[in-house]
Structure formats: C-alpha cells, structure tokens
Amino acid sequence: MLIRVTEAPISADEAAQAVASPAAGAINVFLGVVRNTNLGRAVSHLVYDAYPSMAEKEMRAIAEEAKARFGLEDCAILHRTGRLEIGETSLVVAVSCGHRRESYEAGLWVVNEVKKRVPVWKKEVWEDGEEWIEGPESLGMQQAPASMQR
C-alpha cells in the first residue's frame, strides 16, 4: 500500500506499479491535475500545504477502508505539496482489483474521501491575487461522520 505526501513529482506509472498484483485484472489510476482556470478565473499556479503525518495517516485509513469495501487487491494514494504549475499532478490514486467496474467505483470513492478528509489545502494564485481555498467538499463544511469524532 503506497501512501505518500511529498514535494517531489508523482506519476501514474509509479502508482500503477505499486498496486499491481497477479490477481488484478483492472487497475484504475486517477490524476488530479492543476487546471488553468477555476470558477472562470485564470489560475497562475497553486501552492499546496499539508499536515503530512496526519495526511498520510488519513490516506492509509481511506485505502484500508476502500480495500475492505470494494474487495481491492491494493490501493495507492500520493499527494504532492508545494508549488505546482499548470498541468502538474497534485494527486494520484490507484486501485487494483479483479474487474473493471469495481476499479472505477472504488477509485472515485477514494478520490472523494481524500478531498473530504485528508488535511491538505490549496492556495490559488492568480495574476492579481491569491486565496486559500476552503473547499465546499471539506468535512468542515459538512456533518463529520461519527467515526471521525472522539
């Protein structure tokens, strides 16, 4: 189970190879990539901040939950931090399993969970300003599940 928060570039191949298994017929890899616009505004670049140790802990919990829930062979989650230019990859999620449909369902589930509960933040930088995004997808904007409270 490859889990990593890193300032170094991350790639589809590394994640795909990490989840490879003789019993896996399907590998689904998602790349979150820096777009040149958001909500109609031109983006210059992004800066990602993270709480790395907790982010990796949450990513590992998500990967374990996905394996159990979808019967995956394996799951990898990589998140990059620091300054990212347009076209660079910020997130890689790879899942492997027997058949293709579950690979898509599981992959999307993992990406959604990452966006909800992994402590990573992005700052959008435009030509004329910048702002930390406090995402509507965050659990901070939703009801936190009981399992995440103590």
Add this chain to the structure above:
Amino acid sequence: MLIRVTEAPISADEAAQAVASPAAGAINVFLGVVRNTNLGRAVSHLVYDAYPSMAEKEMRAIAEEAKARFGLEDCAILHRTGRLEIGETSLVVAVSCGHRRESYEAGLWVVNEVKKRVPVWKKEVWEDGEEWIEGPESLGMQQAPASMQR
C-alpha cells in the same frame, strides 16, 4: 488523440501525458492487466490477435464519440497484441476533462465500448490447453447497433 495497436509494452504515463491539457483538472487512466485466473482456472499467459487497421479505426471512433458525449479534453486508447504474461498491461484507456466525476464515467464508457466492438481477440493459455475467448461482451453476442451496420 493517441490511438495505437502495438506489440510493444504500453504504459499509464504515456497515455496520461498524451491526454494532458491546460484545461484538464482530471485524468483517468484504466489499465487492463493479465490476471492469473479466469473463471476459476489458472491462466499461464494470454495471446492477443487483432485486425490492427480496423481496430485503430474503431478505437478512434470510440474516442471521438467519448469526447463529444462527455465533453472530454482528450482521449487515448492503446491496445497491446501478441503474447502477454501475467501482470502485463493489455489495454490502456486515458481520458482528460475538467472534473473527476466525468473522468470516471467517460473512462468506463470507453473501456466498455472497446470490449464490445474493437476487433481484438484473446487466447487463454493454461497449463493443459488453450482456447480463444469469444466474449459475452462482444457485439457478436448482442444486438449490433444500427450505426454499426450497413
């Protein structure tokens, strides 16, 4: 639009890079991989045959249709032929678009279409025999859509 039927290895990174676009926030890559079992039987390796020129034509048609249907930035489809060992990648489908949900929906749609109508065939080789698979997913086992007949 990267479309290729080839005997050479194919990779997630090549397909992901081929569909990259400044307007793409999401890239989804699917890898079809040779499993060590099928329907409970141990597989030694696979041999893929293809009608390469027509296969590439069908793959291009599927990619164009996917771009229009899902508003994709780009789509790549790579299929390998010849002998493939367990763990080797037979199919790579990559799609790029604005947001993640469409990337998953579009990717699965493309993979399903490839399996239905691209003229490629696999032979399963077991320790004690071999058989060309004539797949239940093939259009030959279904009603062919009017658009595919003349």
Add this chain to the structure above:
Amino acid sequence: MEVMGTVTVLLFASLAERAGTRRLELPLEDGATVGRVRDRVVAQFPQLAPAVPTLMYALDEEYAREDAPVRPGSTLALIPPVSGG
C-alpha cells in the same frame, strides 16, 4: 457467372488457426455479397462452419451486414466475437 476481380478475405483468432491461414484471395462473382463470399470461404474450409452463427463481418474496415454487396478489390474480414481489453 462472370468473374469480376478479387476479394481479399481476412481470418483472425480461432478462424485463422482452424483454417491455417490469415488471408485468402478469392475471385469475385457478379452480385457477390458478404454472405456469399463467406459461404465460399466455408466451402473451402468446412472446419469454419460451426463458427458462422457467431460471426460479424467487416468490409473495408467497417462492420457490414451479410447482404452488403462486395465490390472488386474489397477486403472482407470475418470477425469472431471480440474479446479485447
């Protein structure tokens, strides 16, 4: 029957193995259709007969029906149920 050029027939996968060839050149008769050319192939390779009910056809790289006319110089592919991916 007047001979009007030739048609190239392509065989793949199990068909190619059973016939022992991947490619035939057949003389093309007046009024030839996909189905009639297919019948000529099966007459030459009776071991392909069991596969006929499962076949689809491609004329010059497009899926075609059995009653589609075959023109001289065309390529007809006999397409078993596909199993790529």
Add this chain to the structure above:
Amino acid sequence: MEVMGTVTVLLFASLAERAGTRRLELPLEDGATVGRVRDRVVAQFPQLAPAVPTLMYALDEEYAREDAPVRPGSTLALIPPVSGG
C-alpha cells in the same frame, strides 16, 4: 489554574499565513480541552477569530471534538476546511 506541561499547536494554510507562524507551544492548564486551547490561540492571534466557525481539530493526528481533553505533550492541529486533490 495549575500548569501541567505544554501542548503543541499546529497552524496550516490561511491560519499559518494570518498568524505568521505554523507552530506554537502553549502551557497546558488543568481541565484543558480542544476548545479551550483554541480560545487561547485566538486570544493570542485575534486575526484567526473569523476562521473559528469553520475549523475542525486534530489531537495527535486524529480528528477530535471541541470538548476532547488535551493531555500534556499532545499536539493540537487547527484544521481549516480541507481542499486537497
């Protein structure tokens, strides 16, 4: 109020920028909870007050509620709405 060791407070993203620091060490009082430590941080950095309604909290790398007790040596992270991916 008896002082009972310290708590490490971590700030990220907009909070770190507004406070001008990513890390504080605060003396820990008897009966300290996540909410009380947070209030001490806001007293020191009033510019963080507007963010408080959106915050979540992590104690020693696990999400925690405001009424969770804070033990000496703990690390409390103030977590703005996440926006990774």
